[in-house]
Amino acid sequence: MAWQMMQLLLLALVTTVGSAQPRSAQARTDLLNVCMNAKQHKAQPSPEDELHGQSCVFPTHQELHKDTSHLYNFNWDHCGKMEPACKCHFIQDTCLYECSPNLGPWICWRKERILNVPLCKEDCERWWEDCRTSYTCKSNWHKGWNWTSGINECPARALCRTFESYFPTPAALCEGLWSHSFKVSNYSGGSGRCIQMWFDSAQGNANEEVAKFYAATMNAGAPSHGIIGS
Ligand SMILES: *[C@@H]1O[C@H](CO)[C@@H](O)[C@H](O)[C@H]1NC(C)=O
Numbered sequence: 001m002a003w004q005m006m007q008l009l010l011l012a013l014v015t016t017v018g019s020a021q022p023r024s025a026q027a028r029t030d031l032l033n034v035c036m037n038a039k040q041h042k043a044q045p046s047p048e049d050e051l052h053g054q055s056c057v058f059p060t061h062q063e064l065h066k067d068t069s070h071l072y073n074f075n076w077d078h079c080g081k082m083e084p085a086c087k088c089h090f091i092q093d094t095c096l097y098e099c100s101p102n103l104g105p106w107i108c109w110r111k112e113r114i115l116n117v118p119l120c121k122e123d124c125e126r127w128w129e130d131c132r133t134s135y136t137c138k139s140n141w142h143k144g145w146n147w148t149s150g151i152n153e154c155p156a157r158a159l160c161r162t163f164e165s166y167f168p169t170p171a172a173l174c175e176g177l178w179s180h181s182f183k184v185s186n187y188s189g190g191s192g193r194c195i196q197m198w199f200d201s202a203q204g205n206a207n208e209e210v211a212k213f214y215a216a217t218m219n220a221g222a223p224s225h226g227i228i229g230s
């Protein structure tokens with residue numbers, strides 16, 4: 001359900017962007033400044049969409065603090081309480097998805113979803129480290145939940161075990177969790193070649209340059225290292 005909802009939002013976004021801006025092959029501005037803000041999707045991001053700070057403090061995203069995300073009704077505590085440090089990464093993940101205007105190059109237009117966003121190596125490693133002791137019952141959170149109660153519950157026979165047992169490596173977590181929405185980059189934050197899940201907005205939006213780089217790569221028709229999957 002969470003994912004279907006995201007897809008619907010994306011579809012709306014794609015439609016909006018598609019009609020508002022002519023698909024110019026030379027500029028490909030359609031790949032830049034595409035905002036995924038779910039509540040009020042705008043083609044152009046505004047300063048309020050910016051992500052703030054490095055810690056888990058979200059003045060503009062209060063609803064994401066709740067254990068069951070208000071936005072998608074997705075319950076991160078489906079196997080008991082998720083460790084706060086772990087949950088922080090999921091809040092960031094949701095926030096990146098919701099608020100980042102820089103994911104345009106990875107929207108798969110045919111499937112109306114994002115695919116293979118190159119996540120900075122250490123962002124993925126930290127996510128995995130902070131979550132290895134929390135519990136879950138599935139290695140793919142996209143599908144297969146029991147939604148009969150209105151929130152995601154573990155399906156029958158899916159046992160609650162540590163993250164580490166469902167996701168033996170950082171890549172298994174970051175790539176497997178949402179069916180390859182992310183791809184673990186071999187680049188590090190600050191390289192200008194990978195998307196940071198979180199950054200200090202005082203130093204500017206590091207992901208802007210990354211989106212520009214990949215949009216230009218795609219524009220040039222160069223092989224994009226499988227960034228947009230088929
Ligand atoms: C789904 O969850 C409900 C309780 O919320 C339970 O009664 C039902 O048996 C579950 N179905 C499956 C297929 O696990």
Ligand SMILES: *[C@@H]1O[C@H](CO)[C@@H](O)[C@H](O)[C@H]1NC(C)=O
Pocket residue numbers: 186187188
């Ligand atoms: C990442 O991989 C690409 C191609 O596989 C390579 O050209 C590049 O040098 C690598 N970058 C780093 C930081 O290892």
